[in-house]
Amino acid sequence: MIQSRWLRSAIFPVILFLAVPVFSQRGAITAPVSLDQMSRRADRIVHGSVISARVEPHPQLTNLSTIVITMQVQDMLKGKAATTLTFRQFIWDLRDKQDAARYLKGQELLLFLNPVSEYGLTSPVGLEQGRFRITRDRTGKAYAANGRDNAGLFSGTQQRARAQHMKLSVKAATVVQQTNPGPIPLDDMKQTIRELARTQ
């Protein structure tokens, strides 16, 4: 489709030219994280749908607002298999407290989750960078895009894969060559993640 081709060629192969590019997020500023780094750092990588999302104080750290998200698991790409997954995320932005950090019931997501801390807290790796929203086109084909619209998602991935002697399939190798932002077919993304996670 002409629109989506233009949309995808939209922007930057360019986030690399600064020494340390940074992204700002709701009340936070973060460094960019690429897919291989996220795959390595994530304790769990889950594809599923939000069953519930509620904002509540942390049970021990009662001044901290948290959001408790329960997901119906469709596919656990990394971590122990389960049919449902519940996790608690610290939130600090007023809007996040008001709109449950935009986790919506029924929303389909692909999440890269950090290890759970001693206080039972976790968050997506790189915050919104490790949170992919799944959308479907008119034929039902699923696409994944993170909070950066996948900008810089594969920065340095090829080089690191070569340096670590990773053996990527043709499809995964093609995916990690992408330099433009925009949604990526979910099946291609998941295959690439599995390969990146397996070889690490």
Next chain:
Amino acid sequence: MMTPRRLCQTLVSTLILCATAFAGGPLYVGQGGSIDGKPYTWDPAAMPIKYTVDPGPMSSNAGKVVVDNATGLQRVQQMFMNWQNVPTAALSYSYAGQILAAGGYVKGVDVASAFQFNAIVGSCNSALQNPIIFDSDGSLMTSLGVDSDVIGFTNICATSASTGHITAAMITLNGVWINGSTPMTKSEFSDAITHEMGHFAGLDHSQINVDVLQNGSCDLDTIAGMPLMFPFSVCPGHSDSGLPAIPTDDAAWISHFYPGPTYATTYGLITGTIYFSDAASAAQGVNVVVRAVDDPNTLQDESRRVTFSAVSGLYFTSNPGQSISLGSDGKPDNANGSPYGSRQAALIGYYEIPVLPGTYTVQVESINSAFAQGSSVGPLDPPVRNPGQDEFWKNNESAYDIPLQRDTVTVTAGETVPNINIILNGTQPTFDQYEDETQLFETLPPLALLRAEVC
């Protein structure tokens, strides 16, 4: 699909447009009563804003102090001074000593545990202090379930819905980023945290010279025009480039929200409304960019350097509420919508932009698709594409004009130039509550992209 006619219109447009740019405004906007449509700001009568600082080191590595407390404190003071030094803004800060005792936190102790952090957040939530926390080795972030990629975060702890004021806020800095284990420089870290301090003051992101994301051309004119509140940092910082720490757009907005005695004699204002092609329905979420007309007698490109921006509908709510879809956790609470932003229909497509005296062009563009969620600019998240074509304002605005034909607007100090309205070309009918999100993206591609493909 794009029709041949629209494709042709867009191709014609690409032959002329030279630069794209993008926006500024408030982080939170009041709703109802006396604060309706007004930005949340600190109380000007309560200046200076007093902040307290962690007594521990700013940065450490493997137990060894890299940036000690005295140096860290000095840097924090300098970062706040960057904003305070904007001469037309009545915004001031003062160091009020070490973080105050709160709950289980004892004054004078390095803030290192989640329990200490929790106690301090409690005091901030109660508007008792505005703490700056040094997480010197990133361990606090880890305790909070946040990974080391977070350089810092700002928490607006408390606001007053009756006065529209921010009453307490805090910032947590991750010292890992300046402990020598990352390539981040001192000034890059300073720029990043000064950006966070912009949020601390109530500023939203803004987008100007965003074409740099496509062409990677970080020339000095481009850097000078890029706001500190740009969502991504992709060019060398202003301080590293020998430029003022607070660029033009940021200085204008902080002065607009915190006007000092010289604001009215230094800035003017351009206001208007962005309309769909029917010239009646207002369009929210469109970037409006004001650029100085380039002076051919200088080596600098003023159209890249002297730029200001806002998003249409910046004071209108992002979610007026509807009864069709459910809210979070299955509750039908979407009917109430967002508690932020006005519900006055007249503000849906309204914009206002503070500018220095001069002669300007005014143009509309889409917000970059990568500026979603926390990187969002303006009220809508995710951003909608400009429902019409990117175009310039001209005296005889219509839905059928040539996008790149432009007239100029001259503004003098203290003057408000109203009704710089733009009627978008070739839009579909205004969105309604049944519109699906796919519809929002099936509009025209950005002109700069098209230019790249054509050439």
